[in-house]
Amino acid sequence: MSEAVPDISVVVPVHDEQGAAGPLAREIAAAFEGRSYEMVFVDDASRDGTLAELRALMPELPALRVLSHGANAGQSRAVRTGVLAARAPIIVTLDGDGQNPPADAPALADLLAESPSTVALVGGRRAKRQDSEAKRQASIWANRIRRKLLGDDADDTGCGLKAFRRDVFLRLPYFDHIHRYLPALMIREGYENRYLDVAHRHRETGRSKYTNWGRLLASLSDLLGVMWLKTRSRRPGAVTEF
Numbered sequence: 001m002s003e004a005v006p007d008i009s010v011v012v013p014v015h016d017e018q019g020a021a022g023p024l025a026r027e028i029a030a031a032f033e034g035r036s037y038e039m040v041f042v043d044d045a046s047r048d049g050t051l052a053e054l055r056a057l058m059p060e061l062p063a064l065r066v067l068s069h070g071a072n073a074g075q076s077r078a079v080r081t082g083v084l085a086a087r088a089p090i091i092v093t094l095d096g097d098g099q100n101p102p103a104d105a106p107a108l109a110d111l112l113a114e115s116p117s118t119v120a121l122v123g124g125r126r127a128k129r130q131d132s133e134a135k136r137q138a139s140i141w142a143n144r145i146r147r148k149l150l151g152d153d154a155d156d157t158g159c160g161l162k163a164f165r166r167d168v169f170l171r172l173p174y175f176d177h178i179h180r181y182l183p184a185l186m187i188r189e190g191y192e193n194r195y196l197d198v199a200h201r202h203r204e205t206g207r208s209k210y211t212n213w214g215r216l217l218a219s220l221s222d223l224l225g226v227m228w229l230k231t232r233s234r235r236p237g238a239v240t241e242f
Contacts (some may be wrong), residue, residue: 006063007036008109009086009166013078014054014096015044022053024098029061031102040065041096045072063184076178083169093179095160098200100124104198108163113195120168120191121182123154124161124198142219149223150230152184153193161198173229179220184226188233 007230010028014021021041028039043051052068067085069078076199083091092109094100098141107124115122146157157180172178183193 004036006038006064006088007083007113008038008090008092009034009088010037010039010094010102010105011043011079011082011086011091012039012041012094012096013075013082014041014046014050015072015075016046016050017077017096017098017102018046018048018050018053020052021096022057024094024096024102025054025057025064025161027098027102028094028105029063031105035106037062038087040066040067040086042078042082042085043068044074044078045069049064074176076174076176079179080174083166086166089166090163091165091166093160095177099201100159100161101199101201104161105163105197108161108196108198112163112165113194114147115194118192119194120125120186120189120196121162121164122196123156123183124159125156125195126159127197127198128200144229146181146184146219146223148224150184152187154183157183158196159200175222175225180219181222181226184230188230190235 010032012024012028012082025039025041040063041054042062043054045068051066051068054064058064058066069079069081079093090112091110092105094102094105104124112119112122125151146152147154160179162182164186168186168189168191169182171189172182178185186193
């Protein structure tokens with residue numbers, strides 16, 4: 001892998017995604033071919049052959065970096081691990097299950113790169129979500145409640161396909177499940193968000209790590225926490241150095 005700092009770092013958290021991780025890495029390589037990029041897969045202590053599958057691909061894909069957690073820490077921590085290790089100023093994230101088509105990722109990165117510095121995030125919005133009806137309905141209601149309580153501008157925070165500025169992300173207060181509240185937290189810091197419609201695919205391998213009840217229980221405490229964070233925010237306005 002070249003020592004030159006890439007323009008884009010694609011960060012992918014994976015846990016027990018044997019059979020999906022390898023094809024996803026190849027798709028990312030095809031989507032970003034000819035660009036200055038790296039991809040950082042973070043294995044969150046998988047119990048199957050995910051890590052071995054990714055390591056075997058490293059000679060084939062020079063842009064591929066593989067990090068591994070010693071203990072399972074969850075998706076948000078895996079994303080943060082990847083962002084901390086990433087070298088590019090623009091981060092693109094995708095879910096490791098392959099449901100986010102990598103072909104859509106460059107458009108998000110390009111829009112962010114072309115936007116003024118006041119725009120910190122470009123979020124994917126799943127136009128035709130390929131999930132069960134129960135999962136889709138739960139997501140619709142969760143998004144409505146979150147928008148009402150937090151006043152953010154996102155219709156689909158559950159979409160793993162996002163592009164954001166690395167330096168801004170690392171200034172946000174970290175907590176588990178932060179990846180679902182990035183739009184609200186970016187606004188809290190005084191930044192703007194943009195959104196693009198993206199495709200969505202059926203899961204071909206493995207199974208979802210979450211249930212509707214699990215998401216609900218976690219989101220209730222998370223919502224209260226983010227609401228509290230919003231009340232404790234004070235912006236300094238323009239900062240001048242003399």
